């Protein structure tokens with residue numbers, strides 16, 4: 054085998070399709086989000102595709118908590134959770150998360166990806182005869198977890214309650230079942246009918262597992278997510294979330310019953326056999342969650358910014374896709390053009406929006422995914438709309454989604 058030749062050929066194929074990934078080399082500047090320095094051009098740019106949805110990654114309260122924890126406890130946790138790596142910061146964070154989601158218990162993982170992978174693989178593989186029902190547009194981390202669980206799996210049509218009911222009705226009522234879906238889908242920005250999906254699942258004796266990664270911090274009276282906003286927290290058996298998006302740090306978690314959390318804690322390799330998060334991350338996360346719980350103004354401004362951006366894009370006759378959330382996708386429909394549009398925004402306008410191509414979205418569904426934050430000003434929005442108008446005039450991109 055010519056290993057290097059193999060790598061080169063396969064990477065060449067990605068390039069030819071226009072979906073070879075190039076990372077922007079950024080330096081975020083604490084206190085001036087969404088501005089950042091682009092190291093490649095040496096220019097200050099405006100970031101329009103960050104998942105630091107409400108800017109908590111730079112919040113003074115979060116930074117102060119992290120500085121203090123480093124000075125008190127040092128850098129790393131020093132072990133896996135079982136072997137000396139559970140600090141009081143971890144215990145406090147799990148209590149804070151359980152309280153946020155109004156569940157008896159929570160368990161922290163090194164990322165949201167790991168939380169999904171570890172929790173789903175463990176539940177699907179350990180419950181004898183388990184059948185998993187997975188939404189067609191679920192995130193890669195859930196798909197990987199379900200795959201590793203090796204249980205019987207059925208994919209229901211995206212957000213389709215009737216299709217889920219049809220599939221559940223065909224199964225042996227005695228077998229354990231797990232219905233797995235998200236609240237806010239991050240590429241289209243649509244929102245699941247959480248209460249209805251849970252009612253159907255429970256009618257057939259299934260457990261419900263909800264990924265609220267793109268909603269925690271952002272929806273609900275205290276930022277617990279869409280289940281809180283819709284008043285259906287009780288119907289969700291397992292809530293999964295991240296500390297890396299709305300809360301601005303790193304790490305993931307599940308929240309639910311004491312027994313379920315203890316079971317995953319005791320059986321999931323992705324929880325057991327890895328070192329725990331640094332104490333400063335846990336301290337920063339606790340500070341972030343506490344702040345965000347009462348930050349209704351941030352959540353309102355976040356939604357207001359998203360609504361304004363959508364309206365201004367529509368007025369400028371740009372192909373903004375329908376979205377029920379803070380995520381604002383603009384349709385391109387071609388990988389090469391999507392990359393060219395992104396490059397032109399950066400080079401001509403110092404605006405950074407990463408192109409979203411296959412396999413993150415289907416072929417032909419390529420788009421620019423805009424994430425307005427409370428920190429984007431009216432002037433930022435007007436500059437973006439003008440820049441997109443310029444780029445759309447230069448490139449052969451359709452005006453309708």
Ligand SMILES: *Cc1c(COP(=O)(O)O)cnc(C)c1O
Pocket residue numbers: 164165166167169192194235239264266267295296297303304305
């Ligand atoms: C980003 C994402 C994750 C993974 O969360 P991380 O904390 O970034 O690892 C899980 N689920 C969905 C839907 C996501 O978009």
